[in-house]
Amino acid sequence: MTKNGRQAGAKDRGGPAPRRRLCAPVVPANIIGGALVFLFTYKLFTTSPFESITVHEAPDDPVQRRYRGAFVEVSKRSHAYLQQALWDRQPGSYTHNVSARYEPADEAAVRELAQPSFYLDLIRRDLLPWKDSGITHELVERSSMMFDDCDGDMLRFQVLNGSLWVHHITERLEGGWYPAPIGPGNAAAKGRVPYAVLALMETLRMFPGQIPDVDAILHFADFPCIPRPRAGAPPAPILGLQGSAHHSDIPFSDYTYWGHEHQYLQDPWGKPAHGWGNQAEVLARKYENVSLLDRIPQASWRGRTKDNRYPERDHLRRVFVGCVDKLKEAGRGEDAALLNVLSPPLALQDSCDYRYSVYIESQAYASNLKQKMVCGSVLVAPRMEYWDFYTRAMRPGVEYVEMVNVTRDMNAAFGSLGREALASSGQLTPTLARELKEMRRDPLLAALLARSGAGGSTGSKSRKSGGGKGGKSGEDVQPPARGPDGNYSWGSGAMPWEIAATGQQFIQRHVRMQDVLSYIRDLLRAYSAMQRHAIRPSANLEGAARCYTGDMLLQEFGTPHQVDRDIVAAAYPWLKGYDNGCREAEAVYKPR
Ligand SMILES: *[C@@H]1O[C@H](CO)[C@@H](O)[C@H](O)[C@H]1NC(C)=O
Ligand SMILES: *[C@@H]1O[C@H](CO)[C@@H](O)[C@H](O)[C@H]1NC(C)=O
Ligand SMILES: *[C@@H]1O[C@H](CO)[C@@H](O)[C@H](O)[C@H]1NC(C)=O
Ligand SMILES: *[C@@H]1O[C@H](CO)[C@@H](O)[C@H](O)[C@H]1NC(C)=O
Ligand SMILES: *[C@@H]1O[C@H](CO)[C@@H](O)[C@H](O)[C@H]1NC(C)=O
Numbered sequence: 053m054t055k056n057g058r059q060a061g062a063k064d065r066g067g068p069a070p071r072r073r074l075c076a077p078v079v080p081a082n083i084i085g086g087a088l089v090f091l092f093t094y095k096l097f098t099t100s101p102f103e104s105i106t107v108h109e110a111p112d113d114p115v116q117r118r119y120r121g122a123f124v125e126v127s128k129r130s131h132a133y134l135q136q137a138l139w140d141r142q143p144g145s146y147t148h149n150v151s152a153r154y155e156p157a158d159e160a161a162v163r164e165l166a167q168p169s170f171y172l173d174l175i176r177r178d179l180l181p182w183k184d185s186g187i188t189h190e191l192v193e194r195s196s197m198m199f200d201d202c203d204g205d206m207l208r209f210q211v212l213n214g215s216l217w218v219h220h221i222t223e224r225l226e227g228g229w230y231p232a233p234i235g236p237g238n239a240a241a242k243g244r245v246p247y248a249v250l251a252l253m254e255t256l257r258m259f260p261g262q263i264p265d266v267d268a269i270l271h272f273a274d275f276p277c278i279p280r281p282r283a284g285a286p287p288a289p290i291l292g293l294q295g296s297a298h299h300s301d302i303p304f305s306d307y308t309y310w311g312h313e314h315q316y317l318q319d320p321w322g323k324p325a326h327g328w329g330n331q332a333e334v335l336a337r338k339y340e341n342v343s344l345l346d347r348i349p350q351a352s353w354r355g356r357t358k359d360n361r362y363p364e365r366d367h368l369r370r371v372f373v374g375c376v377d378k379l380k381e382a383g384r385g386e387d388a389a390l391l392n393v394l395s396p397p398l399a400l401q402d403s404c405d406y407r408y409s410v411y412i413e414s415q416a417y418a419s420n421l422k423q424k425m426v427c428g429s430v431l432v433a434p435r436m437e438y439w440d441f442y443t444r445a446m447r448p449g450v451e452y453v454e455m456v457n458v459t460r461d462m463n464a465a466f467g468s469l470g471r472e473a474l475a476s477s478g479q480l481t482p483t484l485a486r487e488l489k490e491m492r493r494d495p496l497l498a499a500l501l502a503r504s505g506a507g508g509s510t511g512s513k514s515r516k517s518g519g520g521k522g523g524k525s526g527e528d529v530q531p532p533a534r535g536p537d538g539n540y541s542w543g544s545g546a547m548p549w550e551i552a553a554t555g556q557q558f559i560q561r562h563v564r565m566q567d568v569l570s571y572i573r574d575l576l577r578a579y580s581a582m583q584r585h586a587i588r589p590s591a592n593l594e595g596a597a598r599c600y601t602g603d604m605l606l607q608e609f610g611t612p613h614q615v616d617r618d619i620v621a622a623a624y625p626w627l628k629g630y631d632n633g634c635r636e637a638e639a640v641y642k643p644r
Pocket of ligand 3: 149151152153155157625
């Protein structure tokens with residue numbers, strides 16, 4: 053049932069390798085960004101979800117101990133200063149009862165959740181391959197056998213009269229993927245899998261009576277896996293973490309909306325902010341008074357540049373990182389200084405210390421796009437051929453810019469028109485203050501700050517930035533010129549700070565948890581409408597679907613580490629004792 057290792061296959065994932073001129077003419081134009089801070093995605097397969105974070109101090113705290121081994125070290129108190137601004141929150145606000153943020157507490161929220169998904173057109177487009185054939189039992193069966201091609205955990209689920217049945221988790225063993233039942237004892241499926249079950253369960257809970265019966269396959273690999281057919285027979289219908297220009301995988305939401313794995317963001321009390329709603333709030337509030345004018349005027353990127361398991365995948369990233377040296381070798385130190393890659397260490401939660409955040413995909417989407425945008429810097433994403441459910445609704449020149457090589461021009465806009473349009477608030481984050489101080493020691497970087505209006509060089513009082521003796525205030529910078537089409541070099545007539553704000557608003561209006569939930573609801577509804585078979589709980593030689601209750605899910609989170617279960621139980625207290633209609637459903641439905 054399995055083939056041997058997939059390493060060799062990694063390079064042909066994601067369609068044709070991009071062949072574009074990089075490092076031209078100022079800075080790489082076509083590199084795209086992926087992960088920022090959390091690079092070790094491959095660890096997801098083998099480690100407990102909460103294992104990849106280091107928090108200092110509190111070595112006796114079992115929860116804190118679990119975060120050892122982090123890639124980026126974050127001081128436990130790095131957001132303590134936000135307690136004042138988040139006066140209406142308290143310890144536990146970002147770790148307990150996460151669903152309370154989007155449970156309809158008032159009529160407005162109820163009306164909002166009743167709206168069709170903002171992404172309905174995309175949902176319909178993604179399901180077009182099955183418009184004529186429908187989704188048949190045979191097609192779903194075919195999808196269920198694709199786990200080796202997809203190279204990741206996979207599950208089959210049914211929605212039956214509102215209850216959720218889960219079956220056919222595959223597990224990585226020596227040499228490939230094998231069917232394995234979900235449940236205690238199967239630790240392979242940590243992280244992505246139970247969070248997907250949580251996403252489904254939560255959607256059913258939020259929209260009772262609104263999700264018709266469904267029989268679908270969901271896979272969790274890093275890569276999309278069903279090549280887009282040229283014509284003819286419909287592809288195997290499969291839900292995954294992402295879609296792509298070259299694949300027909302249907303994007304589902306990923307685990308990062310529900311938990312905090314690999315997206316470690318600290319709340320003001322030093323705990324990981326659990327769930328995207330909480331993370332979005334911390335990030336937006338953290339930077340609300342940090343003027344773009346004061347942020348470091350460089351394009352920053354952090355991430356994995358080599359994945360031992362899939363050595364080909366980070367090619368674009370390596371080229372991008374290599375550009376810095378190439379520019380320096382070519383005597384273009386000023387251009388090289390516009391890029392800030394790999395070091396110093398930068399946590400995702402600090403990424404908006406930089407004015408521009410680069411997003412580089414790696415033959416796969418990266419889940420931290422939303423975090424990079426919500427804190428309000430300019431997103432630079434030259435190519436997005438892999439997408440999360442919302443990505444395609446964003447427009448270059450409106451919500452983000454496509455080219456890294458326009459950083460210089462955008463800085464000129466900040467250094468001229470920006471000085472008028474934006475005030476320096478003088479409020480810096482602690483890491484930003486430190487970094488700016490460091491930069492002023494280097495003449496090249498100090499000049500960059502002055503030219504781009506950054507780092508308190510506007511002459512305003514800079515409370516925490518060390519006296520503002522950095523930039524020569526008032527340096528005469530020419531605003532960038534518009535092209536014949538009226539656009540600036542960054543592909544838009546809008547100023548970079550306007551693009552940053554539009555991007556942030558897009559996330560805040562269309563990528564809230566409400567939007568994730570209504571997306572899943574409408575996706576399941578549209579998928580269900582295409583089904584041509586009567587839905588039953590599935591069964592095969594390896595096992596059968598089981599109706600999933602909240603307690604079963606908690607047990608799954610708790611394998612093998614009880615502390616993981618405790619964290620999730622606090623975040624989603626409704627799970628405990630939640631029957632999800634199983635008692636009735638089990639009397640009616642039998643797996644076959
Ligand atoms: C940036 O790179 C793109 C693609 O290579 C090129 O078309 C564009 O002219 C460059 N822009 C600037 C300002 O150099
Ligand atoms: C931003 O400024 C407002 C108004 O002065 C203030 O109420 C708020 O607490 C500030 N936010 C942060 C994060 O400092
Ligand atoms: C969680 O929040 C909801 C409000 O949305 C409330 O009804 C419920 O009692 C809370 N649960 C706990 C355990 O605090
Ligand atoms: C579906 O669920 C509803 C409410 O739980 C129940 O009244 C009904 O009998 C169920 N229908 C079937 C076919 O099980
Ligand atoms: C100018 O920018 C807008 C986005 O603001 C974009 O839609 C349009 O295509 C651009 N024009 C050209 C010729 O690139």
